[in-house]
Amino acid sequence: EAAVTQSPRSKVAVTGGKVTLSCHQTNNHDYMYWYRQDTGHGLRLIHYSYVADSTEKGDIPDGYKASRPSQENFSLILELASLSQTAVYFCASSGDRGYEQYFGPGTRLTVL
């Protein structure tokens, strides 16, 4: 059974709309991450968290918010979706300081 799940698996959103991507892990891991993947840029870290109720900015946080209401759940929020945020988004979890990461299946977001 998958230890990191994401929902939705794909989404079409309108420019200026609000989008929430959800991630759930059953690994009992403290660390969770949100990445985006674009052709030509590889994987880039948006936000991460190492404890519930706290989030940290990654390398490209602008335009994104994150929420970690519990150890198991980590959400990525696009308050005002833009065309440039069309990408595949991956969630990952890790048990120890970012080492050995486990990825979810990804969410394909298209902003029109």
Place this chain on the structure above:
Amino acid sequence: GQQVQQSPASLVLQEGENAELQCNFSTSLNSMQWFYQRPGGSLVSLFYNPSGTKQSGRLTSTTVIKERRSSLHISSSQTTDSGTYLCAPPDTNAYKVIFGKGTHLHVLP
């Protein structure tokens, strides 16, 4: 922060040939993770290798931390090996890893 360089950027093989993928990083730390990604798919962890050599089937990962390099050897390649291989060492000062741009492998039948 950590810098990662993977080579080659792309590789085309005939089925049955072997491949050696390289990953060089700028700061010596104590682990390396290799991932496989099929087009349109998620990242599958192949190896989490603190140091030394690990083997799984036709795949072998060798990491030499003090030389800041890691390699992934694929023996007797198959068409199903086609995809992107990514290495990810930990970053120096944060709770995260840094991804290389990957090696895009295409195995021809």
